[in-house]
């Protein structure tokens with residue numbers, strides 16, 4: 001959201017190009033404060049042959065209820081009616097607390113391309129209640145990394161989260177333990193991840209810290225964050241990395 005529309009288009013184009021033959025699916029996020037910008041990005045995503053689009057709610061003028069949010073999403077989806085469409089629920093960032101289960105009622109009639117939700121909220125009751133409204137071609141993806149196991153237990157079809165960029169191999173172990181029914185092992189890994197993220201949060205975990213951790217773990221040079229997100233202090237990154245290495249000596 002810190003990027004201009006032109007920058008976002010360039011980034012989406014690069015992802016679609018580079019992902020060819022390497023990734024199964026590229027979903028382009030097209031949420032903006034302005035409906036027109038979102039429609040522009042949605043159309044662009046279709047033109048560059050993205051696999052799907054996802055949209056967060058605008059957070060300056062917020063939708064007041066499920067009807068308003070559905071109407072907004074419908075208007076965005078109409079710009080790319082053939083692209084699978086996901087609502088991206090992230091209330092801690094948008095401040096939009098419309099219950100997803102309310103949003104889902106009748107949504108496929110309004111948005112025929114609707115295919116599911118990326119649910120990055122901590123309200124597991126709302127998440128659970130969404131399943132009674134599920135259609136066979138929808139996916140509910142959970143997005144609170146420190147609670148991934150709870151999402152899986154309730155029936156999540158997958159997970160999308162920021163820390164999977166650098167702790168992905170531990171989460172893959174959690175996923176595979178869960179799939180094998182090894183709940184104690186899955187829980188042990190989740191607790192370790194909570195221990196790790198607990199320290200990161202105490203030290204001010206945000207997008208700047210997250211980005212620095214991606215740099216430290218991947219060795220790739222990703223550049224600084226854009227203001228107002230501040231760059232992570234090297235001491236903070238070092239402490240979190242040290243914690244990571246002590247909890248997870250190997251992948």
Ligand SMILES: CC(=O)N[C@@H]([C@@H](O)[C@H](O)[C@H](O)CO)[C@@H](O)CC(=O)C(=O)O
Nearest residue numbers: 092093120143144145146160161162163
């Ligand atoms: C509120 C928030 O940023 N949630 C993250 C989580 O991955 C989060 O960073 C993680 O669970 C640690 O709290 C994701 O759900 C969102 C995300 O991946 C993104 O949009 O980049």
